[in-house]
Amino acid sequence: MAVDRERILRAAAALLTRKATATTDEVAKAAGISRATLHRQFAGRDALIRALEALGLQQLESALDAARLDEDSASEAVRRLIAEVEPVAGFLAFLVTENQLFETDAMNEGWTRIDDRISALFRRGQESGEFRIDLSPAWLTEALYGLVGSGAWAVQDGRVAAKDFQFMIVELLLGGVRRSVGK
């Protein structure tokens, strides 16, 4: 029976996000498998990290696809984006905090592509007049990563209810981005 690699990677991401120096032994324990099996699935620590990056990027891209960022109003698209990203928040938090570890070209390219798509969404919102224009798309993209990461961490840590994850992020982000009457 093939081991569920994705489940292992999820556990690894969760652990490594809050303790990046965890040993392969600890990762294996966190995933509920032995070090031997972990090593059979991923040939070494590097390979594990790479797989983590690859799966994270892939899932993020899928989330962007599913969110249909260029349909409806930009605000609605942002809502969909957060909703789609929620299940992948653990991976995103890992990618954001650890992405300097291995600067492979493939990694960098995938990350740039995602950045661009999200930036484009914010730019669309600005051009349509929905969003204020004094905050750069690049910053808003970065801020979104930060908020999603914080949200994932707060939920995992029990400081915030999981069901509020989406609401809190969307409200804070959109409320800040949206051009409002009061200054």
Place this chain on the structure above:
Amino acid sequence: MAVDRERILRAAAALLTRKATATTDEVAKAAGISRATLHRQFAGRDALIRALEALGLQQLESALDAARLDEDSASEAVRRLIAEVEPVAGFLAFLVTENQLFETDAMNEGWTRIDDRISALFRRGQESGEFRIDLSPAWLTEALYGLVGSGAWAVQDGRVAAKDFQFMIVELLLGGVRRSVGK
């Protein structure tokens, strides 16, 4: 001549934030000193991390003091908070991402105290009617950490101009928090 311990710690925080697995050799190089000297200042990797935590917490507390969180409107206090926190943003980013490494009581207590003070600020804003009440103070505190971390990272990475750091964070955070007319 005594080595500038704080300068070393700043360099260490900057490096460890984006590469938590860096060896003491790499940390020393990043700080521009030899491993021997690094070890003379901080007896081992653990001691270095502890010092990093201690100094970070202390500087954060100082920033909170300087920001006079309970004066003026809550919005103004938030502005001052971000302004005071900016020079310490590197430490904050490190603390937020790596704080699960060593769960010493002292560490946890210091962190809790800071959480409480910032939460209290947001609560004050809600009770005075300045801030919307459907986002919990705990979440807003967490979000502030995330935004400051993202901001510090974006600046360090050149994606955002250093002079915009404060403006962008304050605007996004306050704009989102502030009770606005347009829903």
Place this chain on the structure above:
DNA sequence: CCCGGATGAGACAAAAATGTCTCATCCGGG
């Protein structure tokens, strides 16, 4: 100029983590 404290470079051993392998056991399908 000379001295003393501090540093950098590097050797070295100890400790920790990793990669590799063996073997007993488990578990599901035939």
Place this chain on the structure above:
DNA sequence: CCCGGATGAGACATTTTTGTCTCATCCGGG
């Protein structure tokens, strides 16, 4: 029931990192 693939436990060697020490050098003050 029996078999084969997969797993867990653990031994072992290798590599990496850390901690410790020595020594030459630098540099500023007296």
